[in-house]
Amino acid sequence: MAKIDLNKVWALDYRLVTSVIVEVAPALRELGIECKELFLLAELDAHPHPAVLAEALLMPKPTVTMYSKRLQSAGFIARELDSTDLRRHRLSLTGDGRKVMTRGLALLAAAFGRRMNRLTAAQQAEFKTLVEKML
């Protein structure tokens, strides 16, 4: 088995991810959010605390702070102090926030789905397995 060209594969995967983002960004903007804000909304249920969120999203803490502020003032998330640890803030989706997240994820799934559909169902499952293994 010849060794594969890592940089080639990397470039392909990077391009795949980027192309989806570029494609979806305008529609998301119409929804009132940026792409990374959508990712933040999508992880909120699983990780309600900003510090954990920052780690999960691989973004620096100040970035999470900034997005949180914007999303809060847009009415998409709520913030409350964690009563068991006063350093912590707990973020949660508002009704509007959940609605926007759902729509945004649908747009993302549509764009990514157009690419995944070039694979057979079995290949799609295989792709998922491989990416899971790599992380």
Place this chain on the structure above:
Amino acid sequence: MAKIDLNKVWALDYRLVTSVIVEVAPALRELGIECKELFLLAELDAHPHPAVLAEALLMPKPTVTMYSKRLQSAGFIARELDSTDLRRHRLSLTGDGRKVMTRGLALLAAAFGRRMNRLTAAQQAEFKTLVEKML
């Protein structure tokens, strides 16, 4: 075959790509370039004209202009007018530029390789095939 969760797979792949970038960024900075500047350098041989480069890299033209300027003043690329079309500029790597690119790509390949190594050789080849199909 159950339908896969597109958003899940998307999130995984996004995270994979991002984690590599985040991991490599500090070392690249020591080399004197940003991550996206490396991608630009890496595509320069194949696409010497800024407009084509912008499309290949999925970035807006002004961004390519800005990076080109910085890379030129850092001595990593050269610019010359295309004599057959005075609107066009032809970019090319300098000796230093090629050296930095080679090192940068090696860092990238190392980081991405650590993830790919969790797959068998056959799976790696399969992954490449699948990503190629999707683009």
Place this chain on the structure above:
DNA sequence: ATCTGATAGTTCAGTCCTGTACTTGTTTAG
């Protein structure tokens, strides 16, 4: 020759994003 529409690239203004340093609150060692 000149006009028209298209293309290459840049400028600029303004937003986005993040590194550094800080405040506030919690835990732990003594």
Place this chain on the structure above:
DNA sequence: CTAAACAAGTACAGGACTGAACTATCAGAT
């Protein structure tokens, strides 16, 4: 109990990035 160490989150400054508008050149039609 207190002080040092640590953790959550923020403020701010400054660099990174991009959309809109612009200049210069080209190619084709009249």
